[in-house]
Amino acid sequence: MADKILISAEVRTEFGKGAARRARRADQIPAVIYGHGDDPRHVVLPGHETALAVRNPNALITLDIEGDEAMVVPKDIQRDPIKPFIVHMDLLAVRKGEKIVVDVPVEVIGEPAEGFEFILDQPTVPVEADALNLPESVSIDITGRDENALPESLILPEGAELALADLESPIVSIHEPQEQPLEDEDAETEAGEEDAEGEAGETEEAAGDDSE
Template structure:
């Protein structure tokens, strides 16, 4: 289930590129909290603690903002394309007993039937769950399967529901690998080569005729 982490934050009062650069130099991450129809709340988060916390993308974080507490979950994390740091975060304010929808990683259990292989088509699925009890992942068991595993095969924790609109697309594709006859391909390539050489000879002969 989702981690419960407490982090001290401060109110952000300066904005713009210059203030963002100063925040990064101070190892702070600009963030904005929204939800419940309230005005967005701008904060600065400690870089190291926050980066560790959001290794779980659905971590439940209790922010202590200058004495005022607010529970949040990460909603959007913007990372620098070149350097290993977070540029900005959007945080969703949550309350006890509230259900929210989050994308949860899928973990495959087992192996398909002998002679079959599998491929994970949907690495995450949207799940609606209690904000204080968000799953870190959901499992799907493909043991001895000879056909695709659909969303109804997902193993959800108690109180969680799928928020998928398409229940027919496979979560995991299960298939028999197609064998390729290497000898036939080689013979076909060899058969094509003389034709190409013949074509080159014909072109050369035509060139000689033209010169005469």
């Protein structure tokens, strides 16, 4: 398990666009905590510190909300489309021993067989794991492969389970690169020459009209 991330939060008492803008000007992020059937809790978080913490999108964060601690994981992070800051966050409250499903990045290990190429079809996969020990990534080894790598080839950390419904679609597609047929290249060359001849003819015609 990663080192404990502790962030001090404040109860949010002002709402609306104006309040949100004031919070962002003060380098604070409006957020809401929900889960376990409890009423949502509205808080504001320190901007820079929180942005660093959620570089791992499944980070387990302990919030000190004015003396009351709550463990949460990010559920939805809304970012400004232009400026580099977080606009709002939804946080999921978690408890020790509880399992939750999170989307985890897939890391590809190795290279396929000689003469083959690969495409990562599913950059993330849903994984069920202990809320206090969420994996930062899962891996899949394609070393020497000449066929697609399916979900069964994923390497999961101990205690984690794949929560993917479709087990037939590849995580990584592996294929031989297709060369363009020579006749297509010749056709493109001929088409280009014909276009060039047509343009030249139009230019000569226009020159003749001008001379008259």
